[in-house]
Every structure is written in C-alpha cells, then in structure tokens.
Amino acid sequence: MTLKLSKLDNTLNLFCPRITCPYYQELDNIITKDGVYTTKGDGVPRQMFCCKKGNHRFSETGYSDLFGKHGSFKDYEQMCKLSCYGLSTDAIADVLDKDSRTIATWQRGVANKSNRFHNVVCLSITLTVLFIQMDELWSFLRNKNNPLWVFVGFEVDSRFWMNFELGSRTTHTATKLVKRLKDYIGIPFQGTPLKVTTDKLAAYKNALQSVFTDTAYVYLQIVKKRIKMRLVTVKKCFVQGSQDDFQGKTQNTSYIERFNLTLRQRVSYLQRKTLGYCKKKSNFTGILWINLFDYNYRCHHKSLRLPLTRQGTSKFQKKWTHRTPAMAMGLTQESLTWRFLFVAPILVTH
Numbered sequence: 001m002t003l004k005l006s007k008l009d010n011t012l013n014l015f016c017p018r019i020t021c022p023y024y025q026e027l028d029n030i031i032t033k034d035g036v037y038t039t040k041g042d043g044v045p046r047q048m049f050c051c052k053k054g055n056h057r058f059s060e061t062g063y064s065d066l067f068g069k070h071g072s073f074k075d076y077e078q079m080c081k082l083s084c085y086g087l088s089t090d091a092i093a094d095v096l097d098k099d100s101r102t103i104a105t106w107q108r109g110v111a112n113k114s115n116r117f118h119n120v121v122c123l124s125i126t127l128t129v130l131f132i133q134m135d136e137l138w139s140f141l142r143n144k145n146n147p148l149w150v151f152v153g154f155e156v157d158s159r160f161w162m163n164f165e166l167g168s169r170t171t172h173t174a175t176k177l178v179k180r181l182k183d184y185i186g187i188p189f190q191g192t193p194l195k196v197t198t199d200k201l202a203a204y205k206n207a208l209q210s211v212f213t214d215t216a217y218v219y220l221q222i223v224k225k226r227i228k229m230r231l232v233t234v235k236k237c238f239v240q241g242s243q244d245d246f247q248g249k250t251q252n253t254s255y256i257e258r259f260n261l262t263l264r265q266r267v268s269y270l271q272r273k274t275l276g277y278c279k280k281k282s283n284f285t286g287i288l289w290i291n292l293f294d295y296n297y298r299c300h301h302k303s304l305r306l307p308l309t310r311q312g313t314s315k316f317q318k319k320w321t322h323r324t325p326a327m328a329m330g331l332t333q334e335s336l337t338w339r340f341l342f343v344a345p346i347l348v349t350h
C-alpha cells in the first residue's frame, strides 16, 4: 500500500495485525514490505508484510475489519458505492445477490473503519478551520411519530464535512457535536477568530457558549421567517462579533443547506416523503459514516476545482485540477479509494 497522505505519513504507522502474535499492535515493531500476493478469487494483488519481531508474514487484508467476512474486496467496494447512491440495504442485497444481513454486516464493518479513520486523521492533524456552518436535518426513527435529527458540522472553505450527531433537537445533541468539532480544531488559526453561522435554533448558541470557552469565535444567526412555506424575511442576528467580522459571502447558511441537499440525495434514510426512514439508529450512523468517507476523501467536489494555466490552443487539453474536500483541507494529496480505506493500518481498541 502506498500512502497518499501528505501529513499523515507519520500517523498511519504499520503494526502487526495478527491477534495471536505476541507483538500484536505494538508500535515499536519493525514492519517491512515483503512481496506481493495475488489471490485466485479476485485477482487483485495484495501487499505482503513481514513482522520482524514475531517473525511471520501477513497480508494487508489483516488491517481490514472485513477480513474473513466472506466477500471479496470487489463485493465490498460495490456495496460501498451502492450505499452512497441512496439505495437501501435490501436493494443492495438484491443487486449483489446476497442476503440483506450479510450486507448489513459489511456496512457495519466499513462504517466502523471509516469512523476510526476519520478520527485518526482529524485528531492527529490540526485542521485549518476558519468558517463553520451547522444545521440539522429531520428524519424519523421506527415510525413517523418519532422524529430523529441529524446535526451536521461543515467547514465552508474546504467543503469538509467535519462530523455529525444523531439525536433529539436539543442543546444536548448540539453540545455533543460542538465538542467533537472543538477536538478537531485544537487551537484555532492565529489572529482571526473562528466564524460560525447557524439558523435560529437556540441549541447552537448554548452549545457554543459552553464548549468554546477558551476559543475566540464570532457567531451569526440567520433567522428566516416563513409564512405558508414562503420565505418572507431573512434577519441577521449577530450574537457574537459584528458585521465587520463577516466579510464577503459569509453572512449566510447557504453552503450547509446545499450540503444537506447532497446528503438527502445520497442517504436513503433522509429522503423526504418516502417510507425509507430509519428503523434502527445504528444503521443510520453506519450509512452516514460510509457517506462521510465517500464525500470527504473519495469524491471530487466541483466547486473546489482549480483552473490550470493553459498552454497552446488544443481543444482536448485538461482545464482543471479536481480536488476532494480532504485535499482542500491539506490532508491528502489525491483522492483515496475504497480499497485504501479497507487496508489502512488503524489500531483497533478492544
């Protein structure tokens, strides 16, 4: 496996993933590359490693949670891609000709890995965060009398989906989200205070006040008033800071609202006016983690592309360099693949 992560090379250390080895997950071990092995099943070459202290070889699949779950990397990859097109577990099971319980197990495995990967990345590298927007999306749990809210935190300049939290529409849930965001930010960028905009929900205000005690931030609430579904007025309420702190196109919540649309499109549980709402909360969290990896690390984001200086007048010349949100954030140098996630060496906590 080649590490395509610029700042992460020191974080994603190789370790011995064999649970029976006495040097299991020990970090002062020496792990070296030791040839390539091609399986008969899918014909995809696997990197082999050598555990020097334990004196044995192991394959990169040892780093995969899905190892031994009776599917090939190709199956897992297809399952992940289908999960990011708004298909339900049953639909994916039908397409791939598997049992829906098998698909659910795979989804849990990938979701777990994506969660740990994202946390390792964001906690070991201090993110450059200048502008956060937060919003919540409604959905249901089990039946339509039981609302469930998805709180989302989003970094505007890099379009990076920082984290999310599921729960009731209360300060409690908002606080949990804001705490996670704070862990990722660490000490904010020198000089300029962190910009935050949200809608009028009081939960954010309370959460920010209780969590961002030693962080300089300016906070703007966008209060939208609707009469019979039609937008009548938009009021800006500067809770912390003033007009001058929000320069340019920052006095809005447009970016997160556009992102919400992407999410509703891609997560079947969030599709409106359908029966596809979630029956089990852990499945919902799982799908969101799979989508988080896809959105942040794998997919190019159109508004993040950079123009290339054109030489010559050829019609077929490349015009843009495409970037993923993680690239814009400076975490990776190119877009990652599903396979990269499967075999990424991340320590397991038991």
Ligand SMILES: [Zn+2]
Pocket (backbone or CB within 6 Å): 016, 017, 018, 021, 022, 023, 024, 051, 053, 054, 055, 056
């Ligand atoms: Zn070993």
